[in-house]
Amino acid sequence: MINFARTDTSVIGRWWWTVDRWVLAALMILVGLGIVLIFAASPAVAERIGLDSFYFVRKQIGYLAPALVILLSVSLLNVRNVRRLAVVMFLLMVVCMVLTILMGVEIKGARRWLSLAGFTLQPSEFIKPAFAVVSAWMLASGRMTSGFPGRTIAMALYGLTIGLLLLQPDMGMVVLTSAMFAAQLFVAGIPMALVAIMAIGGLAGIVGAYFVFPHVASRIDRFLDPSSGDSYQVNTGLEAFMNGGLFGRGPGEGTVKEILPDAHADFIFAVAGEELGLIACLFIVALFAFIVLRGFTRMLSEGNLFILFAVTGLLVQFGLQAIIHMSSTLHLMPTKGMTLPLISYGGSSLLGIAFGMGMVLALTRSRAGLGEV
Amino acid sequence: MSMMGNNTPQKLEGATKQALEIGRTRLLMTGAIFLLAFTVIGARLADITVFQGGAEPKNHAAANPRNAWPTTRADIVDRNGSLLATSLVTASLYANPRQILDSRDAAQKLITVLPELSLAELQTKLTGNRSFTWIRRHLTPKQQYEVNRLGIPGVYFQRDERRVYPQGPLAAHVVGFTGVDNDGLAGIERSFDEVLKGGGRGLALSIDLRIQHVLRQEITAGMKRVNAIGGAGMVIDVHSGEMLGMVSLPDFDPHNPTSLDPKTLFNRNTLGVYEQGSMFKLFTAALALDSGAANMTSTFDASKPIKISRFTISDFQGKGRVLSLPEVLVYSSNIGAAKMALAAGSEVQKKYLGAFGLLRKPTLEIPEIGAPMVPAQWKEINTMTIGFGHGLAVSPLQMASGIVAIANGGVMRPITVLKRAAGEHPQGNRVISQRTATDMQKLMRLVVTDGSGKNANVPGYLVGGKTGTAEKVNEHGGYKRRAVLSSFVSAFPMTNPRYVVLVSIDEPQPIKENFGYITAGWVTTPVVGRIIPRIAPILGVSPVDDQAADVKARMYVNYTSAKGRPGASVE
Numbered sequence: 001m002i003n004f005a006r007t008d009t010s011v012i013g014r015w016w017w018t019v020d021r022w023v024l025a026a027l028m029i030l031v032g033l034g035i036v037l038i039f040a041a042s043p044a045v046a047e048r049i050g051l052d053s054f055y056f057v058r059k060q061i062g063y064l065a066p067a068l069v070i071l072l073s074v075s076l077l078n079v080r081n082v083r084r085l086a087v088v089m090f091l092l093m094v095v096c097m098v099l100t101i102l103m104g105v106e107i108k109g110a111r112r113w114l115s116l117a118g119f120t121l122q123p124s125e126f127i128k129p130a131f132a133v134v135s136a137w138m139l140a141s142g143r144m145t146s147g148f149p150g151r152t153i154a155m156a157l158y159g160l161t162i163g164l165l166l167l168q169p170d171m172g173m174v175v176l177t178s179a180m181f182a183a184q185l186f187v188a189g190i191p192m193a194l195v196a197i198m199a200i201g202g203l204a205g206i207v208g209a210y211f212v213f214p215h216v217a218s219r220i221d222r223f224l225d226p227s228s229g230d231s232y233q234v235n236t237g238l239e240a241f242m243n244g245g246l247f248g249r250g251p252g253e254g255t256v257k258e259i260l261p262d263a264h265a266d267f268i269f270a271v272a273g274e275e276l277g278l279i280a281c282l283f284i285v286a287l288f289a290f291i292v293l294r295g296f297t298r299m300l301s302e303g304n305l306f307i308l309f310a311v312t313g314l315l316v317q318f319g320l321q322a323i324i325h326m327s328s329t330l331h332l333m334p335t336k337g338m339t340l341p342l343i344s345y346g347g348s349s350l351l352g353i354a355f356g357m358g359m360v361l362a363l364t365r366s367r368a369g370l371g372e373v
Numbered sequence: 374m375s376m377m378g379n380n381t382p383q384k385l386e387g388a389t390k391q392a393l394e395i396g397r398t399r400l401l402m403t404g405a406i407f408l409l410a411f412t413v414i415g416a417r418l419a420d421i422t423v424f425q426g427g428a429e430p431k432n433h434a435a436a437n438p439r440n441a442w443p444t445t446r447a448d449i450v451d452r453n454g455s456l457l458a459t460s461l462v463t464a465s466l467y468a469n470p471r472q473i474l475d476s477r478d479a480a481q482k483l484i485t486v487l488p489e490l491s492l493a494e495l496q497t498k499l500t501g502n503r504s505f506t507w508i509r510r511h512l513t514p515k516q517q518y519e520v521n522r523l524g525i526p527g528v529y530f531q532r533d534e535r536r537v538y539p540q541g542p543l544a545a546h547v548v549g550f551t552g553v554d555n556d557g558l559a560g561i562e563r564s565f566d567e568v569l570k571g572g573g574r575g576l577a578l579s580i581d582l583r584i585q586h587v588l589r590q591e592i593t594a595g596m597k598r599v600n601a602i603g604g605a606g607m608v609i610d611v612h613s614g615e616m617l618g619m620v621s622l623p624d625f626d627p628h629n630p631t632s633l634d635p636k637t638l639f640n641r642n643t644l645g646v647y648e649q650g651s652m653f654k655l656f657t658a659a660l661a662l663d664s665g666a667a668n669m670t671s672t673f674d675a676s677k678p679i680k681i682s683r684f685t686i687s688d689f690q691g692k693g694r695v696l697s698l699p700e701v702l703v704y705s706s707n708i709g710a711a712k713m714a715l716a717a718g719s720e721v722q723k724k725y726l727g728a729f730g731l732l733r734k735p736t737l738e739i740p741e742i743g744a745p746m747v748p749a750q751w752k753e754i755n756t757m758t759i760g761f762g763h764g765l766a767v768s769p770l771q772m773a774s775g776i777v778a779i780a781n782g783g784v785m786r787p788i789t790v791l792k793r794a795a796g797e798h799p800q801g802n803r804v805i806s807q808r809t810a811t812d813m814q815k816l817m818r819l820v821v822t823d824g825s826g827k828n829a830n831v832p833g834y835l836v837g838g839k840t841g842t843a844e845k846v847n848e849h850g851g852y853k854r855r856a857v858l859s860s861f862v863s864a865f866p867m868t869n870p871r872y873v874v875l876v877s878i879d880e881p882q883p884i885k886e887n888f889g890y891i892t893a894g895w896v897t898t899p900v901v902g903r904i905i906p907r908i909a910p911i912l913g914v915s916p917v918d919d920q921a922a923d924v925k926a927r928m929y930v931n932y933t934s935a936k937g938r939p940g941a942s943v944e
Contacts, residue, residue, distance in 0.1 A: 187395075245422055278419060281418050285415050289411040293404055293407065296404040299400055300400065330417045332414070332417055
């Protein structure tokens with residue numbers, strides 16, 4: 001459908017020949033599967049809470065167009081503009097998060113949403129990719145410019161971000177952001193001793209959370225000993241997978257989804273298991289693995305430290321979020337409410353991921369001979 | 374500056390190169406970790422969906438059995454294992470109105486198979502914007518087949534369970550019934566709801582269906598004969614305390630309990646409390662004898678009515694003379710019983726009646742138990758009227774269990790509707806001495822041979838008992854003229870009593886055959902007289918020659934009357 005001559009030097013033409021079309025295709029397939037699954041999973045949830053059956057479907061499709069616009073337009077940017085955009089976004093979102101804490105909408109005991117002219121926005125979904133790029137810039141500059149305290153600045157920004165996330169509180173985001181930053185530090189070549197300290201720090205963080213937050217303790221207890229508490233959601237999720245089997249019940253034919261709490265968001269992968277079956281689920285896993293690992297592979301020949309760090313951070317976020325979501329539904333780890341990127345219901349999540357992956361697409365474009373920095 | 378300028382790019386380039394090298398190596402490691410994680414997820418997916426997929430779903434069955442698919446409710450059987458209640462798997466019909474394409478057409482089609490449904494109602498049900506509505510619970514297999522054949526989209530079957538009572542109303546008041554969702558609502562079904570829901574083997578009741586059947590048949594016939602409004606009967610094993618039969622009439626169909634007159638649900642034996650009338654004189658005699666206030670030769674002047682405050686206590690067809698203690702029972706003298714109670718005194722009376730279980734709510738395994746109506750103040754007048762069975766209302770269950778104690782030699786044992794193991798005799802409390810009990814047994818026999826119980830004197834079974842005809846209390850608290858509860862409490866065989874039979878007929882009408890009498894001696898004793906010869910063979914009680922010398926000797930009562938007339942007979 002799109003046909004650009006190799007010699008087309010327009011912005012679009014150049015983009016078409018330089019962007020990673022395989023990853024773009026994989027992202028589009030995920031978005032497509034997301035629409036199928038939101039149709040399957042959300043009516044039951046909407047009816048349970050007394051909304052119109054297709055309430056979530058309509059909202060999600062409404063977010064789809066802006067998400068695609070963000071993804072594609074960000075991917076058009078050159079490296080410098082990506083960096084500028086990330087810095088601006090980061091600063092803007094820090095302000096938004098402060099506002100959220102001061103005057104945000106409290107839902108289920110956390111202040112994560114900011115109401116803006118009828119839209120509710122979750123700034124943490126945007127600060128996550130923005131921070132990845134900003135910290136990559138700082139770490140890269142620290143390596144390349146002697147005397148520039150890049151790592152220190154990155155650490156400070158990390159502390160600021162984490163602090164804001166803890167005030168909401170949003171433990172999922174804290175974990176994702178920390179893991180992403182740790183991966184960046186790791187790739188940025190910090191000494192192995194520090195890596196070990198970070199690993200211990202991470203463990204200590206989990207143990208600390210266990211003792212500080214009762215809900216974290218209860219989830220870990222229930223994971224280790226399912227009989228110690230209500231494991232309805234996890235067991236119902238597993239039942240959905242079992243019900244699906246190899247080929248699934250067929251789109252719309254699931255029944256366990258009717259009683260599965262949060263089927264449209266934190267447990268949408270179980271709905272995929274029931275309706276599309278093992279083969280389709282493996283395909284979804286493969287798509288996420290492909291996007292992450294292909295990005296990493298391209299980075300192996302990347303000569304720009306900033307791009308290396310930024311893409312690593314963004315892909316770790318993206319991949320880890322998918323892994324946590326899938327592992328939670330499959331009872332491989334304690335339940336951690338996390339959306340499946342591009343598939344679960346959630347406007348801010350979708351837009352944030354589109355923003356992050358747009359930057360990945362922009363940064364992974366072939367730049368041979370373009371002389372960009 | 375320039376030297377630096379020359380040096381720095383090279384140095385930086387070297388540093389960058391080194392950083393890139395480290396970065397790439399570590400990125401490879403990161404990638405390997407991700408690959409591993411995705412692989413584990415893939416393996417787990419295959420494990421759950423395909424290798425564990427064939428197993429039973431864990432959540433509903435294992436984690437929370439009460440939320441599971443309803444387990445089959447356990448059966449209820451009689452003491453011989455005959456089914457009283459069981460569960461059948463049925464199909465129930467429901468619809469998802471959103472999937473109904475044409476509610477009018479669907480309703481019209483369904484009516485052809487289920488003509489008892491209302492077309493308009495059904496169409497409304499099928500029209501709403503809901504996703505679930507019951508159409509009809511518990512279809513027969515034929516109906517299910519017919520509905521299936523209609524092929525209406527949006528109409529589904531749900532596996533359901535239905536309680537079935539193969540004996541219909543026969544033991545309905547004991548067994549009880551369940552609601553549409555199989556929750557026990559009455560009787561054993563209610564009190565053992567949790568146990569029955571737990572499934573398992575059937576619950577065995579003490580009821581013997583054969584005895585139940587005889588009771589129901591004979592009481593029905595007896596009621597019909599005198600146009601009575603109700604009737605009740607019980608058969609109790611005096612040693613084990615097991616209830617072998619319990620009938621309350623009119624009764625109901627447990628499959629459809631709500632469609633009928635609520636009066637039919639009422640268990641007269643356990644929930645109803647009535648003044649028991651002259652039957653109570655047995656307790657009066659027992660407590661007078663056991664406390665030492667009287668003996669078998671004591672006499673009581675019944676020559677004239679007792680006037681106390683505004684009441685007059687008089688006798689029905691009184692003899693108008695001094696009566697011996699046995700005569701008080703044989704002639705059922707109210708004056709004599711009142712004086713006997715007075716001789717014992719209020720405190721002794723209260724103590725014994727309490728020990729006989731007549732002053733507090735009795736216990737039985739069904740929920741429908743009534744509490745006795747005990748006078749708030751127990752004055753002399755109360756002592757006298759209670760002496761002949763008025764002014765204290767108890768349930769027939771309480772009446773019978775007190776007589777069980779007299780019949781078994783003086784021990785109160787808990788009455789049960791559950792089957793006890795063979796030979797199991799629960800621990801009891803002695804209320805009267807064996808000697809008093811033996812005297813009482815002789816007196817009960819005497820009432821049947823010589824007194825108002827003659828119509829129950831069936832040859833061979835040595836029946837003993839006492840009649841009671843109590844005027845019923847009307848809505849205003851006064852007594853209804855000509856509205857009586859005619860009862861007969863009996864035991865057999867009196868030489869060694871094994872069973873107690875209590876039968877009441879409610880509001881018998883005067884008939885020619887009874888010469889207009891509505892007293893128990895005319896109305897109820899013939900019923901018991903027909904019941905005992907039918908159930909005795911079932912219970913393994915062999916008939917004996919009542920005229921045999923040893924039997925006569927064991928039953929002999931020397932009731933020299935105040936008139937000085939000696940004798941074993943008052944004829």
